[in-house]
Amino acid sequence: MSDWWGFLLLGLLLPLALNEAGDIGGWLACVVLTWGAKRLGAPERTERYTEEWLADLERVPGKLTKLMFALSVVTWSVPRLRWQFAQRRRTERLIAELSTVAEQSSWDQAACRSEDADMWFAESRADQVMAAKLCGQCPLKAQCLAGAVARREPWGVWGGALFERGVALEIVSPE
Amino acid sequence: MERLGRVTSATLDVLEVLMGPDEDLYGLKISQAAGRKTGVVYPILSRLEDAGWVESSWERSEPTDRGPRRRFYRLTAEGVPAARNLLLERRGVTRQRSLSDRRTPVWPRLGRQAEPHAGGTHE
Numbered sequence: 196m197s198d199w200w201g202f203l204l205l206g207l208l209l210p211l212a213l214n215e216a217g218d219i220g221g222w223l224a225c226v227v228l229t230w231g232a233k234r235l236g237a238p239e240r241t242e243r244y245t246e247e248w249l250a251d252l253e254r255v256p257g258k259l260t261k262l263m264f265a266l267s268v269v270t271w272s273v274p275r276l277r278w279q280f281a282q283r284r285r286t287e288r289l290i291a292e293l294s295t296v297a298e299q300s301s302w303d304q305a306a307c308r309s310e311d312a313d314m315w316f317a318e319s320r321a322d323q324v325m326a327a328k329l330c331g332q333c334p335l336k337a338q339c340l341a342g343a344v345a346r347r348e349p350w351g352v353w354g355g356a357l358f359e360r361g362v363a364l365e366i367v368s369p370e
Numbered sequence: 371m372e373r374l375g376r377v378t379s380a381t382l383d384v385l386e387v388l389m390g391p392d393e394d395l396y397g398l399k400i401s402q403a404a405g406r407k408t409g410v411v412y413p414i415l416s417r418l419e420d421a422g423w424v425e426s427s428w429e430r431s432e433p434t435d436r437g438p439r440r441r442f443y444r445l446t447a448e449g450v451p452a453a454r455n456l457l458l459e460r461r462g463v464t465r466q467r468s469l470s471d472r473r474t475p476v477w478p479r480l481g482r483q484a485e486p487h488a489g490g491t492h493e
Contacts, residue, residue, distance in 0.1 A: 250440040251398035
């Protein structure tokens with residue numbers, strides 16, 4: 196009688212249980228990988244890595260090996276990728292800050308910085324011409340004019356030109 | 371293209387695989403061919419891609435195909451000579467040492483490992 200129970204246990208129930216565990220392994224691997232891809236600290240990359248890892252997972256034979264694959268990715272790839280992406284963001288931020296500083300320091304040399312800035316937004320014709328003439332010696336004149344055209348400046352003297360409603364009406368020559 | 375910072379031996383293994391003749395290389399396959407843990411390979415590929423050595427693209431699949439697409443990796447036009455130089459510079463020495471260590475040299479190891487895997491993908 197105990198033989199019969201042994202057969203039932205070893206021959207039927209144990210394989211069934213192992214099979215179930217295996218199926219759960221494959222499912223769990225998907226869950227683990229999807230979870231890992233969300234923890235890269237870079238939401239824009241989550242989709243890519245989820246798809247890439249799940250596609251690779253399909254090529255992993257076996258069910259428990261799938262789980263091993265997922266655990267390997269989560270323990271090794273996720274922290275390193277996370278660190279890489281954070282590092283890259285830090286570098287980008289630094290470059291952006293540096294270029295802002297560089298831009299600001301060059302704009303400090305603009306002619307309109309050393310004079311009364313209101314003159315460049317003056318109503319009187321005489322002031323406008325005076326401002327435009329000062330633009331004539333400005334090292335940033337061309338850059339300033341191009342920027343004003345691109346932004347469609349509504350009003351003021353920019354790069355030696357008088358702007359109104361986004362259009363350069365008149366380029367005042369510095370004589 | 372940027373210079374790589376610290377280059378680990380795992381990175382060199384990955385580059386050797388990418389220099390190989392195989393075209394459809396995806397993360398899992400690269401890790402198997404390189405004999406490295408799968409988890410180690412994805413960050414290496416990401417770093418190489420970021421530096422412009424490697425480019426990747428989605429597997430072209432039929433619109434009727436279901437399921438996730440693989441991501442294929444290959445060396446860029448600039449990456450090929452850069453990888454060759456780096457491997458020559460670094461592996462020239464390592465390979466001699468690995469032979470005396472009774473470790474199998476790199477290229478036969480690659481060939482041997484790639485074969486059973488190639489069979490496995492057609493299941």
